[in-house]
Amino acid sequence: MTSWFYCPYCGQKLFKVNDTARGVAYKCKRCKREVLLNVSAEGLLDWFFCPICGQKLCKIAPNAKGVYLKCKKCRNEVEVKAPVEKTA
Numbered sequence: 001m002t003s004w005f006y007c008p009y010c011g012q013k014l015f016k017v018n019d020t021a022r023g024v025a026y027k028c029k030r031c032k033r034e035v036l037l038n039v040s041a042e043g044l045l046d047w048f049f050c051p052i053c054g055q056k057l058c059k060i061a062p063n064a065k066g067v068y069l070k071c072k073k074c075r076n077e078v079e080v081k082a083p084v085e086k087t088a
């Protein structure tokens with residue numbers, strides 16, 4: 001089940017989340033402030049790109065998951081999640 005997540009500063013509708021949502025930093029289009037969703041280690045953030053068209057969408061922590069973002073370029077709704085790390 002997903003619900004909408006709104007910007008805590010200006011109220012802009014940002015993206016959909018489920019109950020495991022974490023690890024995403026998204027810059028609000030309206031107020032231009034960076035909204036952090038359950039991000040603990042800010043220094044570890046990396047860019048997340050649309051898996052369909054390659055558009056840069058938001059920043060993610062290594063444990064990111066549970067966030068659904070509509071790509072502004074290809075208009076598909078994609079799940080934002082960290083790439084699975086290979087364990088040696």
Ligand SMILES: [Zn+2]
Binds near residue numbers: 009010011028032033
């Ligand atoms: Zn905002």
Ligand SMILES: [Zn+2]
Binds near residue numbers: 050052055072075
């Ligand atoms: Zn896209």
